[in-house]
Amino acid sequence: xxxxxxxxxxxxxxxxxxxxxxxxxxxxxxxxxxxxxxxxxxxxxxxxxxxxxxxxxxxxxxxxxxxxxxxxxxxxxxxxxxxxxxxxxxxxxxxxxxxxxxxxxxxxxxxxxxxxxxxxxxxxxxxxxxxxxxxxxxxx
Amino acid sequence: xxxxxxxxxxxxxxxxxxxxxxxxxxxxxxxxxxxxxxxxxxxxxxxxxxxxxxxxxxxxxxxxxxxxxxxxxxxxxxxxxxxxxxxxxxxxxxxxxxxxxxxxxxxxxxxxxxxxxxxxxxxxxxxxxxxxxxxxxxxxxxxxxxxxxxxxxxxxxxxxxxxxxxxxxxxxxxxxxxxxxxxxxxxxxxxxxxxxxxxxxxxxxxxxxxxxx
Numbered sequence: 001x002x003x004x005x006x007x008x009x010x011x012x013x014x015x016x017x018x019x020x021x022x023x024x025x026x027x028x029x030x031x032x033x034x035x036x037x038x039x040x041x042x043x044x045x046x047x048x049x050x051x052x053x054x055x056x057x058x059x060x061x062x063x064x065x066x067x068x069x070x071x072x073x074x075x076x077x078x079x080x081x082x083x084x085x086x087x088x089x090x091x092x093x094x095x096x097x098x099x100x101x102x103x104x105x106x107x108x109x110x111x112x113x114x115x116x117x118x119x120x121x122x123x124x125x126x127x128x129x130x131x132x133x134x135x136x137x138x139x140x
Numbered sequence: 141x142x143x144x145x146x147x148x149x150x151x152x153x154x155x156x157x158x159x160x161x162x163x164x165x166x167x168x169x170x171x172x173x174x175x176x177x178x179x180x181x182x183x184x185x186x187x188x189x190x191x192x193x194x195x196x197x198x199x200x201x202x203x204x205x206x207x208x209x210x211x212x213x214x215x216x217x218x219x220x221x222x223x224x225x226x227x228x229x230x231x232x233x234x235x236x237x238x239x240x241x242x243x244x245x246x247x248x249x250x251x252x253x254x255x256x257x258x259x260x261x262x263x264x265x266x267x268x269x270x271x272x273x274x275x276x277x278x279x280x281x282x283x284x285x286x287x288x289x290x291x292x293x294x295x296x297x298x299x300x301x302x303x304x305x306x307x308x309x310x311x312x313x314x315x316x317x318x319x320x321x322x323x324x325x326x327x328x329x330x331x332x333x334x335x336x337x338x339x340x341x342x343x344x345x346x347x348x349x350x351x352x353x
Binding site: 045046047049055056057058059096097099 | 226
């Protein structure tokens with residue numbers, strides 16, 4: 001009897017902790033997304049569009065989930081330093097010039113990346129500040 | 141009884157119709173009174189409005205473009221440059237929706253002037269037009285020297301443009317979309333970065349077309 005009660009309490013505590021953790025990370029994710037949205041509107045929407053649809057062949061759409069997933073570790077570099085290499089998005093080749101955003105801090109880059117990888121039909125979850133800082137050191 | 145309702149309705153509709161007929165766009169720029177001799181030999185005072193002076197530019201196909209291309213047409217003019225990373229993409233995204241609305245109307249044209257006289261040669265404009273998806277006669281992209289383009293922008297279209305060392309792109313300019321009528325007069329200015337003003341432009345084009353029938 002006593003054992004059972006202890007077990008029940010134990011389980012309750014564990015699940016409360018798990019629940020709380022999940023909540024905390026969910027809250028963090030939604031903070032990233034909502035701040036990222038503001039950063040996107042101010043800096044990226046002119047070229048990539050309100051719905052990530054791009055602008056003709058001048059700017060590629062942000063709707064190619066496979067591309068974004070595969071190049072996740074390079075996205076921070078694209079944003080910080082700009083890019084002008086040809087890239088294939090949704091089966092179409094784009095070669096334009098994306099400007100550098102030296103003003104954006106590492107946290108801003110993390111948040112805007114989380115926003116674009118969780119909007120426009122993408123659903124790739126969290127991409128933490130610490131990981132972005134690491135990825136930025138690998139920029140070519 | 142019924143009849144009076146009917147005539148009231150007719151009156152109401154007539155009033156509405158007369159309102160919309162009366163709607164005219166303002167005429168921008170300087171004006172002066174001029175004395176003009178009529179056909180009957182009597183002098184009359186007439187108002188002369190500011191007009192867009194003649195110009196000669198190279199378009200995206202490297203052919204010379206003058207006002208002859210806009211004879212009998214109304215057009216929307218703007219100033220931009222292809223490497224602009226701030227307001228231009230938004231202006232042209234919005235202007236393209238206007239273009240799409242009037243794609244099949246031969247009386248409406250578009251004229252985009254580059255202010256980057258160093259880099260935006262016709263071949264660069266050509267690539268830009270293709271990538272925007274509007275490489276057609278209806279939408280002309282033109283290149284001219286600084287001496288040709290800058291005074292035209294500031295004095296005739298009333299759009300501020302300039303070189304700017306402070307800006308990362310090297311130039312500054314305003315994002316106005318300017319509506320020009322068949323007599324080369326300026327009839328409206330709309331902020332091309334604001335969706336609601338661009339919607340107003342679409343409506344005003346209709347009014348101008350009706351007025352100039």
